Amino acid sequence: MPVQQKAKIYQEEWERRLHDVQVSKEDLNQLVMDYLVIEGYKTAAEEFSKEAGMESPVDFDSIENRMNIREALQRGDVGEAITRVNDLNPEILDTNPSLYFHLQQQKLIEYIRQGKIAEALQFAQEELAPRGEESPEFLSELERTMALLAFESSPMMPASVSELLSPAQRMKTAAEVNAAILESFSQGKEAKLVSLLRLLCWGEAMLEERADLPKGKQEDNNQMIAREKLTGA
Amino acid sequence: MRDMLYTEPAPSTLTPVARPTVYAVSSHDSRSSVSPAPPSIPYPYFRRELSPVGDSDDESVATPPPPQSAIDAVTVLSTNTMLMLPTRWSEQDRMPSLSVSLDGRELTFTGPSCMGDRESSAARANHPIPPACGIYYYEVEILHKCPKGPISIGFSAPDVRLSRLPGWERNSWGYHADDGWAFPGHKEGSVYGPTFDTGDVIGCGIDFSQNRVFYTKNGSFLGMVFENVGKNTEVYPCIGMRQTNESIRANFGSAPFKFAIEEHVRARRDAVWNDIMTTRVDWGLMGLGPRKTEKLESEESKNAGKPEITEDEDSKAPLRKLVLEYLAHHGYARTARAFQKQCAERSKTVSGGEPVQTKVEPVDDDAAMAVDADDTRMAEGPSSGGPGNYESEHGLDRDLNTRLSITNAIIRGDIDTAMSLIREHHPSVLEREQGLILFRLRCRKFVELVLEAGEALRKVKDLERQAAVNPTESAITPESQDGVGEVIVGEMDGVGAMDVDDPSLEAHNVSSAVSSTVHTTVGTVSSGSPPVRPMRSQDTHAALAAAAKAALHTALSYGQTLEADYKSDLRPGVRAHLRRTFGVVAYDDPIATGGEVGETAGQGARDALAAEVNQAILESQGRPAHPALETLYRQTSACVTRLGLLGVGAAAFADVRKEFLEG
Numbered sequence: 070m071p072v073q074q075k076a077k078i079y080q081e082e083w084e085r086r087l088h089d090v091q092v093s094k095e096d097l098n099q100l101v102m103d104y105l106v107i108e109g110y111k112t113a114a115e116e117f118s119k120e121a122g123m124e125s126p127v128d129f130d131s132i133e134n135r136m137n138i139r140e141a142l143q144r145g146d147v148g149e150a151i152t153r154v155n156d157l158n159p160e161i162l163d164t165n166p167s168l169y170f171h172l173q174q175q176k177l178i179e180y181i182r183q184g185k186i187a188e189a190l191q192f193a194q195e196e197l198a199p200r201g202e203e204s205p206e207f208l209s210e211l212e213r214t215m216a217l218l219a220f221e222s223s224p225m226m227p228a229s230v231s232e233l234l235s236p237a238q239r240m241k242t243a244a245e246v247n248a249a250i251l252e253s254f255s256q257g258k259e260a261k262l263v264s265l266l267r268l269l270c271w272g273e274a275m276l277e278e279r280a281d282l283p284k285g286k287q288e289d290n291n292q293m294i295a296r297e298k299l300t301g302a
Numbered sequence: 303m304r305d306m307l308y309t310e311p312a313p314s315t316l317t318p319v320a321r322p323t324v325y326a327v328s329s330h331d332s333r334s335s336v337s338p339a340p341p342s343i344p345y346p347y348f349r350r351e352l353s354p355v356g357d358s359d360d361e362s363v364a365t366p367p368p369p370q371s372a373i374d375a376v377t378v379l380s381t382n383t384m385l386m387l388p389t390r391w392s393e394q395d396r397m398p399s400l401s402v403s404l405d406g407r408e409l410t411f412t413g414p415s416c417m418g419d420r421e422s423s424a425a426r427a428n429h430p431i432p433p434a435c436g437i438y439y440y441e442v443e444i445l446h447k448c449p450k451g452p453i454s455i456g457f458s459a460p461d462v463r464l465s466r467l468p469g470w471e472r473n474s475w476g477y478h479a480d481d482g483w484a485f486p487g488h489k490e491g492s493v494y495g496p497t498f499d500t501g502d503v504i505g506c507g508i509d510f511s512q513n514r515v516f517y518t519k520n521g522s523f524l525g526m527v528f529e530n531v532g533k534n535t536e537v538y539p540c541i542g543m544r545q546t547n548e549s550i551r552a553n554f555g556s557a558p559f560k561f562a563i564e565e566h567v568r569a570r571r572d573a574v575w576n577d578i579m580t581t582r583v584d585w586g587l588m589g590l591g592p593r594k595t596e597k598l599e600s601e602e603s604k605n606a607g608k609p610e611i612t613e614d615e616d617s618k619a620p621l622r623k624l625v626l627e628y629l630a631h632h633g634y635a636r637t638a639r640a641f642q643k644q645c646a647e648r649s650k651t652v653s654g655g656e657p658v659q660t661k662v663e664p665v666d667d668d669a670a671m672a673v674d675a676d677d678t679r680m681a682e683g684p685s686s687g688g689p690g691n692y693e694s695e696h697g698l699d700r701d702l703n704t705r706l707s708i709t710n711a712i713i714r715g716d717i718d719t720a721m722s723l724i725r726e727h728h729p730s731v732l733e734r735e736q737g738l739i740l741f742r743l744r745c746r747k748f749v750e751l752v753l754e755a756g757e758a759l760r761k762v763k764d765l766e767r768q769a770a771v772n773p774t775e776s777a778i779t780p781e782s783q784d785g786v787g788e789v790i791v792g793e794m795d796g797v798g799a800m801d802v803d804d805p806s807l808e809a810h811n812v813s814s815a816v817s818s819t820v821h822t823t824v825g826t827v828s829s830g831s832p833p834v835r836p837m838r839s840q841d842t843h844a845a846l847a848a849a850a851k852a853a854l855h856t857a858l859s860y861g862q863t864l865e866a867d868y869k870s871d872l873r874p875g876v877r878a879h880l881r882r883t884f885g886v887v888a889y890d891d892p893i894a895t896g897g898e899v900g901e902t903a904g905q906g907a908r909d910a911l912a913a914e915v916n917q918a919i920l921e922s923q924g925r926p927a928h929p930a931l932e933t934l935y936r937q938t939s940a941c942v943t944r945l946g947l948l949g950v951g952a953a954a955f956a957d958v959r960k961e962f963l964e965g
Contacts, residue, residue, distance in 0.1 A: 087936045088936075113644055265934065267578060269941060276945055
């Protein structure tokens with residue numbers, strides 16, 4: 070088991086392995102459909118199910134629900150998002166304290182953004198402070214958020230605080246909610262396509278540690294596969 | 303990895319769930335190319351192993367049925383790799399004082415008891431454990447143990463002396479019955495588990511994803527132990543004993559295990575998988591986006607523990623590109639457009655939303671890029687640096703539309719339209735592969751003509767049949783109820799016997815240009831509507847008969863031209879295809895005939911040709927023949943397989959197909 074010295078992987082072997090991988094257009098269509106659904110591209114998913122002649126994996130309306138929630142969060146309407154999540158399935162928030170906390174935190178951020186300082190303080194005291202005692206993560210998040218009030222658009226505001234006001238923070242919360250909803254439907258919370266790429270990155274890193282790969286392998290693969298298909302029989 | 307698993311054709315199976323992580327013995331073929339046989343084992347020994355798989359199977363009654371059929375194994379032969387699992391104690395690789403039972407599972411100490419530490423008797427199993435199996439597990443029942451007997455259960459490398467208990471020598475590992483200690487390859491052992499005695503069942507597993515070992519006692523897990531097991535050497539199941547009459551019986555998976563190994567494997571798989579899934583996608587490495595290592599690192603430190611969410615935004619743009627390119631590649635035009643539109647809308651809501659107090663990070667530059675798709679390297683994906691970007695959204699659209707018109711024409715059998723579009727927009731495609739695409743198209747054209755001729759002839763026959771059943775009614779079309787429905791049956795018979803060699807038709811020296819005009823005439827006939835016109839039935843019949851005759855002539859002369867044009871092309875692929883193509887003529891309804899003829903004539907062949915042409919067009923534009931998405935999938939799968947063969951146990955837990963396509 071010569072693990073210590075690097076193995077050499079020859080071009081031919083690598084090409085053959087790539088070629089031998091069993092995958093059809095239908096398989097890949099499934100991957101793409103999964104991506105469209107998980108990422109919430111409803112119309113695209115609908116069109117795709119027609120064009121590619123595929124059964125829809127889910128009710129397309131459920132995608133729309135999910136996207137409405139996401140959009141509500143992205144425009145800062147946290148209350149609307151929470152109502153909609155509860156309409157969809159109250160258990161999602163009941164069983165996920167961390168998610169609920171992050172939504173409340175987002176709500177606090179939105180109050181501060183709108184300059185509703187009194188509301189922000191009241192909300193923080195009534196809703197968030199008690200949760201802060203539940204876990205150290207909640208507490209430090211609460212502190213970070215409250216720091217927004219201390220700096221109040223001062224240029225001295227550290228990036229770690231100001232980023233709470235960025236669209237990225239909204240996206241992050243929206244993504245977390247999206248994942249939780251998907252999970253509640255027992256769907257993957259991440260598109261399989263993303264998982265595939267993670268696995269590839271992991272695999273290539275592992276492989277590079279252990280073996281020398283042929284250079285420029287990918288170009289050649291493509292050409293080779295194409296050639297074989299064209300030449301046919 | 304699962305693709306490579308060999309299922310033992312018969313009995314001695316492994317546990318059903320642990321099975322996917324385990325390679326089994328096949329009844330023939332050589333040893334794995336990656337785990338060469340230990341030099342100490344001579345070839346004849348090996349042959350014996352390959353004799354009928356009945357070994358170790360006296361308990362076949364209790365054997366769970368193999369969950370995978372042998373068919374699975376067949377699909378996999380192309381990997382050329384055969385990994386063997388231990389299935390019994392070795393006849394050779396043991397101290398003579400240990401005797402092996404006929405079924406290979408029992409070991410009995412038959413010599414005089416050993417006295418000093420130097421003297422023990424050990425035996426190894428018949429094969430090393432391939433790390434690609436992920437987790438390997440076997441159980442040992444202590445049939446008889448002497449009060450002082452330090453029976454040792456574990457693993458050892460092939461070159462470890464058999465006169466020592468496993469665990470005492472370098473590259474061996476063992477758990478000892480008398481004191482419950484675990485020995486990691488030298489005499490400095492450590493407290494590990496309970497002692498064990500006659501009647502106990504000790505399980506012994508190796509986890510190649512961690513290179514650690516675990517034991518179980520009577521079905522209870524005792525914990526992980528040892529480090530770096532099997533990292534630099536092959537390992538075999540190994541047992542050592544020291545006292546006369548001691549004996550053990552091993553279960554290498556042919557019978558159910560005491561311990562719930564399936565659950566253990568599943569839990570490990572989940573853990574390994576979750577670990578792999580924390581890998582950050584390096585989009586630069588994928589060729590799908592700029593390398594952002596610095597930024598990623600700083601972000602990671604800020605948001606440690608939630609990679610999936612921070613990564614979300616980084617991953618959006620490249621993923622969109624990847625998907626969009628895939629859709630465009632295969633010509634899913636409406637989907638691609640809807641997708642683009644939605645992407646654009648989303649970028650707007652995010653970046654153009656309400657005013658935000660602080661500086662906005664340019665979250666969406668990438669997303670915008672993906673949408674108008676022009677600077678992107680997406681067209682070539684990770685694969686090449688060649689040209690072939692989609693020039694602009696409109697460029698993409700136009701390009702896609704043309705390609706789609708071509709493939710759709712082929713799919714509905716309208717080869718002339720397809721050819722003229724190709725000539726107009728992608729003339730170089732016809733010359734590709736020394737005219738192979740043109741050849742394929744022309745063959746298809748011929749098949750279409752034959753099909754049309756058959757169709758036309760069937761119409762004539764249908765009319766005749768109708769007339770025969772009910773001479774008056776059949777002749778009356780909806781608008782000609784007053785019509786005289788006299789049908790001269792005799793005349794019809796003549797049509798059936800139509801002389802195909804009749805040279806009277808002009809369709810004789812058809813060039814492809816001429817044939818296309820003929821084609822349109824035939825088209826109207828075969829479209830089925832004309833007979834509704836108020837027309838005397840004789841006229842109808844005569845017209846149909848003439849059309850059928852013309853169609854057949856057209857087809858045959860086209861075929862003759864085809865044959866003449868490619869007479870000198872001796873490429874085997876061309877010859878074979880030509881032969882198959884002409885075979886179609888022999889059947890009056892080739893599609894209904896089924897088999898190879900049906901395949902050559904049917905819709906499947908049109909679709910396949912359309913895909914080929916699609917690919918050829920893309921290639922002629924310097925684009926990859928395969929969407930980047932497909933290439934990435936292939937790479938992932940090949941990569942994982944190769945890792946398994948290199949002994950990376952974790953790879954065994956990443957079943958690409960199951961995870962991404964079937965799951």
